[in-house]
Amino acid sequence: MEQFVFPKCRKCNNGDLVPLSDFGGQGASVIYKAWVCTNPECGFNLKIRNGDIYINEPIMNGNRAR
Numbered sequence: 001m002e003q004f005v006f007p008k009c010r011k012c013n014n015g016d017l018v019p020l021s022d023f024g025g026q027g028a029s030v031i032y033k034a035w036v037c038t039n040p041e042c043g044f045n046l047k048i049r050n051g052d053i054y055i056n057e058p059i060m061n062g063n064r065a066r
Contacts, residue, residue: 015039017046 006016015037022033030048036059037044047054 009037009039009042009044011044012037012039012042015042015044017044 006018009015009017017035018038019032020034020036021029021031024030033049034045034047036046043056043059045056045059047057
């Protein structure tokens with residue numbers, strides 16, 4: 001099995017930056033669309049959207065009220 005070494009978060013120096021992938025508007029996969037710190041207290045994130053880079057956007061937990 002392959003081992004990955006992710007870069008340390010330079011904001012908190014406690015977490016690692018891990019890549020996240022998503023799907024684009026046309027349904028094609030977008031690999032490494034975002035990088036997020038694994039330390040939940042840090043919250044550092046870097047995202048690519050439409051060719052622009054966004055840093056430290058609010059993070060949603062994914063739970064939606066019904």
